[in-house]
Amino acid sequence: MTARRPLTALRSWRPFLGYAAGLVAGVAAWQLIGLNSASFVFVPLTTTLSSLGRLISGGTMPGALASSFSVYAAGEALAIVAGAAVGLLLARRPLLRTAFEPYLTALYAIPMVALIPFLLALVGLGFWPKVIVVWLFAFFPVEFSTQRGAQSISPELLDVARSYRTSERQTWRHVVIPYTLPYLMTGVRQALARGLVGMIAAEFFLSAGGLGSLLITQSEQFDTGGMLATTLVITLAGVILMAAGRAVERRFARWRVTS
Amino acid sequence: MNALAPGRDTDTPGGPAGIGGSGPADRRRERGQVLAVRAAAGLGIVAAWQVCAMALAPHYIARPLGILAQVPAVLGNQSFWSAAGSTLLAVAEGLIIAVVIGTAAGLVMGRLRDVDRAMRLYVDSFYAMPLVALIPLLTVWFGYTSAARLVVVVIEAMLPVIFSVAEGGRSLPAEFTDVARAYRAPWWRVWAGIVLPASLPYLLGGIDLAIGRALVGAVVAEFIASLNGLGYYILFNVRSFAEDKAMVALVVLVMFALAVRGFVSLFVRRRLPWYRDEASR
Numbered sequence: 001m002t003a004r005r006p007l008t009a010l011r012s013w014r015p016f017l018g019y020a021a022g023l024v025a026g027v028a029a030w031q032l033i034g035l036n037s038a039s040f041v042f043v044p045l046t047t048t049l050s051s052l053g054r055l056i057s058g059g060t061m062p063g064a065l066a067s068s069f070s071v072y073a074a075g076e077a078l079a080i081v082a083g084a085a086v087g088l089l090l091a092r093r094p095l096l097r098t099a100f101e102p103y104l105t106a107l108y109a110i111p112m113v114a115l116i117p118f119l120l121a122l123v124g125l126g127f128w129p130k131v132i133v134v135w136l137f138a139f140f141p142v143e144f145s146t147q148r149g150a151q152s153i154s155p156e157l158l159d160v161a162r163s164y165r166t167s168e169r170q171t172w173r174h175v176v177i178p179y180t181l182p183y184l185m186t187g188v189r190q191a192l193a194r195g196l197v198g199m200i201a202a203e204f205f206l207s208a209g210g211l212g213s214l215l216i217t218q219s220e221q222f223d224t225g226g227m228l229a230t231t232l233v234i235t236l237a238g239v240i241l242m243a244a245g246r247a248v249e250r251r252f253a254r255w256r257v258t259s
Numbered sequence: 260m261n262a263l264a265p266g267r268d269t270d271t272p273g274g275p276a277g278i279g280g281s282g283p284a285d286r287r288r289e290r291g292q293v294l295a296v297r298a299a300a301g302l303g304i305v306a307a308w309q310v311c312a313m314a315l316a317p318h319y320i321a322r323p324l325g326i327l328a329q330v331p332a333v334l335g336n337q338s339f340w341s342a343a344g345s346t347l348l349a350v351a352e353g354l355i356i357a358v359v360i361g362t363a364a365g366l367v368m369g370r371l372r373d374v375d376r377a378m379r380l381y382v383d384s385f386y387a388m389p390l391v392a393l394i395p396l397l398t399v400w401f402g403y404t405s406a407a408r409l410v411v412v413v414i415e416a417m418l419p420v421i422f423s424v425a426e427g428g429r430s431l432p433a434e435f436t437d438v439a440r441a442y443r444a445p446w447w448r449v450w451a452g453i454v455l456p457a458s459l460p461y462l463l464g465g466i467d468l469a470i471g472r473a474l475v476g477a478v479v480a481e482f483i484a485s486l487n488g489l490g491y492y493i494l495f496n497v498r499s500f501a502e503d504k505a506m507v508a509l510v511v512l513v514m515f516a517l518a519v520r521g522f523v524s525l526f527v528r529r530r531l532p533w534y535r536d537e538a539s540r
Contacts, residue, residue, distance in 0.1 A: 098296050099296045110513050121320065201479055219395035222399060227395060235392075
């Protein structure tokens with residue numbers, strides 16, 4: 001039976017080897033392709049990392065991150081508040097829902113990037129236009145999820161509340177909001193991802209400052225090392241936000257009422 | 260209809276209605292009420308838009324009456340349709356390429372755990388990042404050409420397809436492969452006959468996402484690279500203070516998106532009547 005042990009030991013290493021192989025292959029490919037390409041086409045990983053170091057120490061990257069993050073945070077916060085409010089409102093007031101739901105669904109179908117030129121003409125450049133773009137990207141998933149959640153409250157829960165003569169405000173506090181929170185968090189998770197797309201797209205057009213604008217500048221200067229470094233930072237931001245969104249959604253998923 | 264008034268039932272074709280009102284005539288009345296409420300709300304929105312635009316905004320801001328006035332001009336314009344066709348073609352081409360490559364990659368990832376683990380880092384990273392951030396890099400590589408737009412569309416569309424198909428492959432019930440093994444089915448039979456059809460619901464979910472993302476990618480690529488297309492048409496007209504025309508193009512863009520998704524769901528209903536949306540569970 002001792003002959004079995006080496007084999008089982010190897011098998012438990014297999015997942016790690018899988019991940020490691022992928023990482024090593026990627027790093028090797030990056031390095032090799034970079035070394036064999038013209039510097040304005042592709043640069044090796046080492047050059048990318050030194051570009052990143054240069055951007056950070058020179059203050060460019062922290063400045064861009066601060067600008068981007070402030071736009072993103074403002075847009076997301078406003079979108080989540082507005083989306084939750086509208087979603088709850090439409091769920092609890094059937095007349096408003098019947099009246100406005102088709103138009104909201106129609107707006108949801110619009111690719112928001114196509115609205116960016118209109119916004120540019122309407123409100124110009126600067127901080128708030130970018131916030132509006134992020135808001136437009138992030139609002140609809142939050143509204144949709146919240147409304148769907150609040151609409152799915154089973155009538156029995158509301159009947160129990162009513163039989164205890166709960167006021168409207170208490171019904172909201174004790175029934176509607178706790179029930180809807182998991183759905184809201186699903187919407188927030190989607191909004192975090194979409195808002196990031198909006199932020200980058202807005203920064204391409206609506207004034208300097210921010211990671212998207214940095215990318216455009218670097219592309220005009222053919223600073224491919226810098227572009228790859230910036231893309232790496234953006235990817236990291238995306239991964240972190242997606243993980244945060246999933247974590248928040250999971251935390252509140254326990255509150256979901258399953259019939 | 261009042262059940263207490265005998266004889267009244269005859270003028271409700273299809274069946275009588277109760278006191279509470281759930282017969283066909285009542286349903287028709289309700290539908291009419293819903294339509295009236297929606298039409299009133301829509302009219303209100305449009306009117307508010309028109310009034311606010313006329314009173315507060317500069318003359319070049321889009322407004323409903325202006326948009327309607329420009330519809331014949333835009334739809335009759337040859338260059339508009341060449342732009343629309345350019346975008347449509349790029350998105351369609353990119354979607355087809357993305358679905359083919361994405362399904363293959365997704366199936367491999369879904370069924371071969373080692374490959375899944377090796378590629379997971381890259382698929383997850385690319386899926387989590389805003390892919391529009393790659394567009395400046397792609398314009399350095401491909402120039403301000405439609406090749407850049409096509410690559411953007413392919414990458415944008417491929418990710419959700421890979422993601423969904425891989426998930427489908429991973430969720431394949433073990434009983435299916437057990438039966439195949441019991442019947443000593445060759446590996447290509449298993450893949451083509453079991454894995455692929457079982458992943459179809461996931462694939463279709465991925466395609467639905469891919470259509471939206473592909474459109475976003477195409478539009479942003481056209482913005483940045485000034486390529487002939489609907490996105491650039493919108494940008495150009497807004498910059499030329501012809502926002503009403505740009506709005507007409509936007510509506511066409513949205514209808515195009517809805518049409519493609521409608522086409523996919525029609526295809527599913529016609530060719531795959533056994534399909535049920537299980538992937539959304």
